[in-house]
Amino acid sequence: MRSVMSRLPALMLVAASLxxxxxxxxxxxxxxxxxxxxxxxxxxxxxxTASGQLGGTAALNPRHPERYVVQRGDxxxxxxxxxxxxxxxxxxxxxxxxxxANPHLIYPGDVISLVYxxxxxxxxxxxxxxxxxxxxxREQRLDDAITTIPFDAIRAFLSRPSVxxxxxAENLPYVLTFREGKLMAAAGDxxxxxxxxxATGEFFSVVNVGDPLVDPDxxxxxxxxxxxxxxxRLRRGGDPATLVLTDSERETLRGDRLLPEARMPSLNxxxxxxxxxxxxxxxxxxxxLSLIGPWMVVVINRxxxxxxxxxxxxxxxxxxxxxxxxxxxxxxxxxxxxxPEELAATIMVFRSFDRISYALxxxxxxxxxxxxxxxxxxx
Numbered sequence: 494m495r496s497v498m499s500r501l502p503a504l505m506l507v508a509a510s511l512x513x514x515x516x517x518x519x520x521x522x523x524x525x526x527x528x529x530x531x532x533x534x535x536x537x538x539x540x541x542t543a544s545g546q547l548g549g550t551a552a553l554n555p556r557h558p559e560r561y562v563v564q565r566g567d568x569x570x571x572x573x574x575x576x577x578x579x580x581x582x583x584x585x586x587x588x589x590x591x592x593x594a595n596p597h598l599i600y601p602g603d604v605i606s607l608v609y610x611x612x613x614x615x616x617x618x619x620x621x622x623x624x625x626x627x628x629x630x631r632e633q634r635l636d637d638a639i640t641t642i643p644f645d646a647i648r649a650f651l652s653r654p655s656v657x658x659x660x661x662a663e664n665l666p667y668v669l670t671f672r673e674g675k676l677m678a679a680a681g682d683x684x685x686x687x688x689x690x691x692a693t694g695e696f697f698s699v700v701n702v703g704d705p706l707v708d709p710d711x712x713x714x715x716x717x718x719x720x721x722x723x724x725x726r727l728r729r730g731g732d733p734a735t736l737v738l739t740d741s742e743r744e745t746l747r748g749d750r751l752l753p754e755a756r757m758p759s760l761n762x763x764x765x766x767x768x769x770x771x772x773x774x775x776x777x778x779x780x781x782l783s784l785i786g787p788w789m790v791v792v793i794n795r796x797x798x799x800x801x802x803x804x805x806x807x808x809x810x811x812x813x814x815x816x817x818x819x820x821x822x823x824x825x826x827x828x829x830x831x832x833p834e835e836l837a838a839t840i841m842v843f844r845s846f847d848r849i850s851y852a853l854x855x856x857x858x859x860x861x862x863x864x865x866x867x868x869x870x871x872x
Contacts, residue, residue, distance in 0.1 A: 554578050557607060565601040569641040570764060570841070570855060572599075576607065580855075581764045581806035581839075581870055599639050640760035641804065642843060642853055643788075650790045650851070653721040654700050654752055655779045658846050662702050662717040664688075666751040669733050677744040680723065685733040686751055693730055697751040699723050699738070706776050708794045708848065709864060715794060715848040718777065722749060762804035764841060766870050769800035771807060773867045776849070787857045791840060793850050793867050801845045807852065807867045811837040811859050837861035839870070 557576045573580035604619040657665075666688035671678050678684050691697075703718035723741035727734060738745060773795035778785050785791060795801055813834050817827030837859040840852040 553607075560604060560606040563599060563601050563603045563605070563639065565637075567601070567639050568643055569599065569639060569761075572605065572639075573764065576605070579870065581766055581841075600637055601639070638761065641762050641764060642760055642841060642855070644760060646788045646853055647790060647843060650779055651758075652698070652754075654698055655719050655721060656706070656777060656792050656851070657700060657702060657717045657719045657750065657752075658849065659714055659716055660846075661752070662719075662750065666697070668699070668736075668745060668747055668749045668751070670747060677746055678738055678741075679744060680738050680741040682738050682745075683728070684725070684736050684738065684745060686736050687733050689727060689730070689734045689736075689751065691727055691730075691753065693727050695727050696739075696754045697725050697727070697736065698754060699725055699745050699749050700752055701743075701746060701749050706792065706849070708776065709774055710794065713848075715776070716792065719750075722746075724754075725751070758803070758844060760843070762802075762843075764804050764806055767800055767805045767807070770872070771795055771799055771801065771805075771867065771869055773799070775809060775861065775863050775865050775867060777863060785838070785854065785857075785861050785863075787838075787854050789854050791852050791854065793840075793842075793852060794848065795867070796845045796848045796850050798847055801842050801850050803843050803845065805842045806855075806870055807840050807842070808836060808870050808872075809838040809840060809854075809861050810834040810866045810868065811861045812865055834866070835859060837865060840867065 554575060554577055561572065561575055563572065570580055606619070666686050668678075669685045669687050671685070672683050675682070689697075699722045700719040701722050703720055705714040706716040706718065707713070708715045720743070722743050722745045723738050725736040725738045728737045729735040736751070773793050775785070775791050776794045777792040779790040779792070793807070811834060813832035815829055815831050818830050819825075819827035821828070835858075837857065838854050838861055839856040841855050842850045842852045844851040
């Protein structure tokens with residue numbers, strides 16, 4: 494039973510693929526036949542069906558496979574893209590088998606097949622044989638489950654912060670001063686810090702607070718650019734406490750903020766369109782470049798207060814250029830004409846705060862810039 498109860502994420506993926514087929518009804522039925530298998534384990538077959546006829550705006554990927562074996566290194570986005578033209582189109586309503594638990598694990602070796610039964614498209618998920626494992630090994634197996642987005646794409650951003658929220662910039666622990674009257678510090682130096690509430694031995698990223706990030710809608714400061722300067726270990730508690738810098742990328746200065754090294758957030762969220770209408774702007778790119786492309790991390794001026802959560806997918810629209818019409822208008826000066834927006838990219842939110850969110854560029858049609866607009870897919 495436990496092997497069946499760990500399959501909901503893949504079933505959700507299957508349902509999503511069907512719901513993304515044009516014109517399919519937003520109602521899915523989940524069927525899970527009984528387990529079969531030998532003494533060393535079991536295999537299970539899960540079927541998600543969706544009723545309706547093909548046609549409409551959503552579509553299967555015209556190059557979709559009939560059968561796909563999940564590979565190590567795949568992401569949920571990869572798999573959805575193989576079956577769907579728009580990977581974020583998931584079923585909003587479906588019947589979930591209440592006997593299935595742990596609805597967030599899909600493993601390499603799982604098989605997803607697209608079939609037609611009685612004229613209706615169905616996606617079948619088959620789990621291979623599951624070896625009997627000790628509780629310790631089963632716990633380790635959680636790390637083998639595929640993620641929604643590639644970990645490597647955001648590793649550097651999370652481990653070397655380059656953007657701070659306003660709350661972080663104002664309230665995180667900070668560097669007070671240095672030993673022996675130094676004006677700056679580098680790897681191997683002790684620094685005195687305040688506001689630290691942590692056990693000795695814990696590590697912190699040290700970030701220099703840079704220019705403010707301003708919401709173009711109301712002019713409010715919603716965050717700050719940050720420059721990662723290094724990493725330090727808390728050597729001694731107290732107020733002030735003592736932090737020893739273990740490595741440096743640039744000098745650490747008074748006032749630099751200390752960001753506790755956080756555990757990697759879950760990357761097993763479900764890609765989907767936001768439930769609420771979103772209309773915002775790109776306000777920063779972490780690499781500090783003017784043009785933005787695939788697998789870059791961007792900051793947008795919409796967050797939790799706007800209903801954004803990890804997994805929400807948005808589209809970026811490149812602002813239309815302004816040109817002069819010297820053909821139909823005045824031949825001397827020309828009439829100013831603003832060209833229409835063009836779709837530039839698809840992004841996925843992976844971390845959200847009150848007024849801002851971090852998003853990863855998943856697909857890019859055109860390069861785009863800071864202040865280009867972000868909206869719900871298809872709007």
